[in-house]
Amino acid sequence: MSEVIVITSGKGGVGKTTSTANIGTGLALSGSKTVLIDTDIGLRNLDVVMGLENRIVYDLVDVVEGNCRVKQALIKDKRFDGLYLIPAAQTRDKSAVKPEQMIKLCEELREEFDYILIDCPAGIEQGFKNAIAAADRAIVVTTPEVSAVRDADRIIGLLEANEIRNPKLLINRLRADMVKRGDMMSIDDIIDILAIGLIGVVPDDEKIVVSTNRGEPAICDSKSLAGQAFRNVVRRIKGEEVPFMTFTDDQGLVMKLKKLFGLKAN
Amino acid sequence: MLLDLGKIFGRSKNSKDVAKERLKLVLIHDRANVSPQFLEMLKSEIIKVITNYMDIDESSLEIQLTKTKSDDGESVVPALYANIPIKNIRNSGK
Numbered sequence: 636m637s638e639v640i641v642i643t644s645g646k647g648g649v650g651k652t653t654s655t656a657n658i659g660t661g662l663a664l665s666g667s668k669t670v671l672i673d674t675d676i677g678l679r680n681l682d683v684v685m686g687l688e689n690r691i692v693y694d695l696v697d698v699v700e701g702n703c704r705v706k707q708a709l710i711k712d713k714r715f716d717g718l719y720l721i722p723a724a725q726t727r728d729k730s731a732v733k734p735e736q737m738i739k740l741c742e743e744l745r746e747e748f749d750y751i752l753i754d755c756p757a758g759i760e761q762g763f764k765n766a767i768a769a770a771d772r773a774i775v776v777t778t779p780e781v782s783a784v785r786d787a788d789r790i791i792g793l794l795e796a797n798e799i800r801n802p803k804l805l806i807n808r809l810r811a812d813m814v815k816r817g818d819m820m821s822i823d824d825i826i827d828i829l830a831i832g833l834i835g836v837v838p839d840d841e842k843i844v845v846s847t848n849r850g851e852p853a854i855c856d857s858k859s860l861a862g863q864a865f866r867n868v869v870r871r872i873k874g875e876e877v878p879f880m881t882f883t884d885d886q887g888l889v890m891k892l893k894k895l896f897g898l899k900a901n
Numbered sequence: 902m903l904l905d906l907g908k909i910f911g912r913s914k915n916s917k918d919v920a921k922e923r924l925k926l927v928l929i930h931d932r933a934n935v936s937p938q939f940l941e942m943l944k945s946e947i948i949k950v951i952t953n954y955m956d957i958d959e960s961s962l963e964i965q966l967t968k969t970k971s972d973d974g975e976s977v978v979p980a981l982y983a984n985i986p987i988k989n990i991r992n993s994g995k
Contacts, residue, residue, distance in 0.1 A: 781920050781927075788928050817915030824921050828928065 637745040640752050640872070641770035641799075645786030647757030649778045650807040653843060653853075655754040656684045657862070658774075660852040661869035663718035667749035670709065670719040672740075674766040675756035676731055679723035686850020687712060687720055696724035699736040705743055714851075719748075729761040734768035741769035750872075759793060767794065773802040774834055779809055779820040788829055803834035805868065810839045811882035822879075835868035837861050838882050929979045933966055940964060947983065956988040 642655045655671055662669040672695065673681035682688040693708040698721065705721075712718040724731060737753075744751050755766035767773065773794050777787040787804070794802045806825055813819035822836055840861035846853040853862040854869075860882075867877045944964050951957055963984040971978045 781924050784924055785927060785931065789931060792932065814917070817917050820917045820920055824917065828921065828924055 637749050637751065639741050639745070639769050639771045640750065640774060641755050641767050641772075642752060642774045642776060642805075643755035643763065643766060643790055643794075644776040644783070645757065645759065645790040646777075646783045649776050649783050650837070651757075651776050652680050652684050652754055653847065654774070654776050654805060654807065654837075654865070654868075655681060655752050657852045657854040657865040658868055658872070659750075659752045660685075660712075660715055660718060661854045661865055662750050662752070662872070663712070663715045664854070665869055665873065666717070667873070668717040668747070669750040669752060670721060670744055670748045671752045671754060672721045673723040673754045674732070674737070674762060675754065676723045676762065677725065677728050678756065679725050681720065681754050682710075682722045683850060684847055685712065685720055685852070687722075688850075691722050694722045694724040696727050696731045698740060699732050705740065729756070729765070732765050734764050737765050737768040759789065763790075763793070767797055767799060770799055773799050774805050775802050775829075775831070776805045776807055777825065777829075778807050779814075779825060784820070784825055784828060791829060791831060802831055804829060804831050805834055806836045808839040809836055809882065833879070834871050835864055836879055836882075837864040837868075838880075930966070933979065940966070947985075951985060955990045958986040958988055961986050 642651050642658070644651050652673075652675075659669050659671040671681060671685070673679050674695065675681075676696065679694075682691060687710050690710045693703040695708070697703045698705055698708045708721050709719045710722065712720065741751055751769075753766050753770060756762035775787050775790055775794070777783045791802055804826070806822060809822070810819055814821045822833070826833060838860045840853070840859055842856055842859040843853050843861050846856060846859070852865075853859045854865045856862045860880075864880060867880065870877045944962065947964065948957070948959055948962065952959075961984075963982075965982050967980050967982045969978060969980040
């Protein structure tokens with residue numbers, strides 16, 4: 636019953652690693668034994684986002700090269716029961732791992748874990764191929780910007796070419812105020828263009844920066860809107876039907892001005 | 902009243918509409934993945950078929966993948982544009 640989920644995007648900097656950290660933490664909090672694998676060899680970051688950078692002894696390359704057993708490379712997150720990380724190697728490059736090795740590793744991890752989350756590097760080269768090799772499903776992260784949506788479209792095509800059917804879209808860093816005034820593509824606009832199912836919409840939230848500073852996933856922050864959005868994503872991954880959040884309350888001044896304007900017009 | 906105000910203040914298009922339109926166009930090209938060789942092949946096949954029926958000016962035949970407004974004018978759709986100058990129509994098929 637275990638599942639391998641790759642979190643990918645094509646473009647860098649849209650929030651793959653942050654999403655992996657939050658969704659993974661959420662899955663563990665919901666009682667599923669979860670392992671996160673950072674496949675961004677040479678540019679690892681999931682370790683710092685998770686706040687586990689000081690605990691690394693062995694990494695992904697050590698595991699696939701047989702320098703250590705899988706168990707030895709699993710870093711247990713002491714804050715969350717059932718959450719583990721396999722960090723990427725920092726001093727090697729993408730070619731140090733092959734897709735077949737990822738498949739073999741994931742097969743081994745399936746016996747132990749409910750969810751195996753793979754944090755994919757940016758790009759469509761070797762690192763991407765490694766990351767998707769063992770995946771049962773995929774979450775494509777995008778932001779409401781032309782460059783990110785374009786790359787997401789390319790990634791969706793490549794996932795389908797590699798027989799990872801039905802990838803799901805995670806729209807990150809949405810700003811309701813900008814959508815409202817027509818300066819940012821809306822959820823519907825992006826879905827219309829990419830034509831895939833939605834798994835979550837995460838609003839732009841300063842708390843993400845704060846939580847990354849501290850190495851504590853925002854999903855634990857009950858006041859964070861982004862954290863709430865990630866909690867919903869986790870529930871949807873586990874098969875629950877959860878209505879999508881509406882971001883109308885954080886308009887503040889904009890809403891007030893609109894109302895004033897509306898009154899005047901009447 | 903609201904509409905009039907919209908017209909006065911909203912003279913330029915919303916930037917998100919510009920983004921959406923540009924994305925749609927660029928994705929048509931990205932998805933079609935049309936290489937020059939593909940177009941050359943298409944061109945030579947079209948010439949082969951058409952020359953069975955008419956004399957055409959092969960050197961100034963122009964073919965390209967482009968986009969156009971859909972019939973309802975709502976969306977942009979891909980289109981194959983071909984400009985084929987005809988020299989003479991053969992009536993041998995009659």
